[in-house]
Amino acid sequence: xxxxxxSPKYLFRKExxxxxxxxxQNLNHDAMYWYRQDPGQGLRLIYYSQIVNDxxxxxxxxxxxxxxxxxxxxxxxxxxxxxxxxxFYLCASHNRRGGGVHGYTFGSGTRLTVV
Amino acid sequence: xxxVSQHNHHVILSEAASLELGCNYSYGGTVNLxxxxxxxxxxxxxxxxxxxxxxxxxxxxxxxAEFIKSKFSFNLRKPSxxxxxxxxxxxxxxxxNRDDKIIFGxxxxxxxxx
Numbered sequence: 022x023x024x025x026x027x028s029p030k031y032l033f034r035k036e037x038x039x040x041x042x043x044x045x046q047n048l049n050h051d052a053m054y055w056y057r058q059d060p061g062q063g064l065r066l067i068y069y070s071q072i073v074n075d076x077x078x079x080x081x082x083x084x085x086x087x088x089x090x091x092x093x094x095x096x097x098x099x100x101x102x103x104x105x106x107x108x109f110y111l112c113a114s115h116n117r118r119g120g121g122v123h124g125y126t127f128g129s130g131t132r133l134t135v136v
Numbered sequence: 137x138x139x140v141s142q143h144n145h146h147v148i149l150s151e152a153a154s155l156e157l158g159c160n161y162s163y164g165g166t167v168n169l170x171x172x173x174x175x176x177x178x179x180x181x182x183x184x185x186x187x188x189x190x191x192x193x194x195x196x197x198x199x200x201a202e203f204i205k206s207k208f209s210f211n212l213r214k215p216s217x218x219x220x221x222x223x224x225x226x227x228x229x230x231x232x233n234r235d236d237k238i239i240f241g242x243x244x245x246x247x248x249x250x
Contacts, residue, residue, distance in 0.1 A: 052236055054237075054238075056240075061145065061242060061243075062242055063142075063226060063240045063241055063242035063243045064226065064240040065240075066237060066239075069236075069237060071236060079237070111179075111180065113180075115236060115238075117236055124168075124170050124172075124182045124185055124228075124230075124238070125182075125238060127172075127179050127180040127181075128179060129178075129179040130179060
């Protein structure tokens with residue numbers, strides 16, 4: 022079945038460490054997105070990529086980095102510069118053809134905890 | 137800047153009550169509108185969407201939403217809720233043919249009492 026796979030489901034990080042969250046999709050979608058979900062804050066956009074080898078900052082990009090070397094993959098690195106990294110991270114993808122009417126497909130998320 | 141406002145952060149209803157969750161957006165151009173649902177422990181799912189045509193759209197599980205352009209609103213409704221509707225609901229807006237970003241509201245946590 023086509024979908025988005027995020028791994029790991031749970032991740033613990035020590036302060037000062039960088040960690041990378043994986044996101045893979047087999048939907049042949051051009052666009053991929055990373056959101057951060059915090060209680061009472063909804064989903065806030067971190068980074069997004071509309072084509073391979075290109076990406077743009079979202080609303081809360083500071084302390085994060087991404088790469089898009091393959092269409093299927095859009096990993097997110099949470100760096101030590103991110104002041105409050107403990108959160109639930111959601112990856113999404115989207116078929117840009119069709120004028121945006123199809124919405125996004127979401128992965129099941131990674132819960133990151135800094136210890 | 138685009139924004140999406142959901143009026144209620146937390147709603148508690150009894151089974152069989154009627155539901156209406158408010159959503160307003162700030163952008164004046166042509167938009168696509170969505171409601172997503174996140175059941176406990178599950179990932180976000182698309183509940184319904186509006187992009188053109190009949191402003192009253194029907195989604196899964198008996199939900200519907202009405203787009204009122206003059207009010208910049210896209211409220212979600214269900215005539216009779218069930219305990220299984222307990223979830224968090226997100227309204228979202230996408231500016232058509234722009235950069236494909238979807239802007240989400242902060243969510244409404246719905247709790248249905250059995």
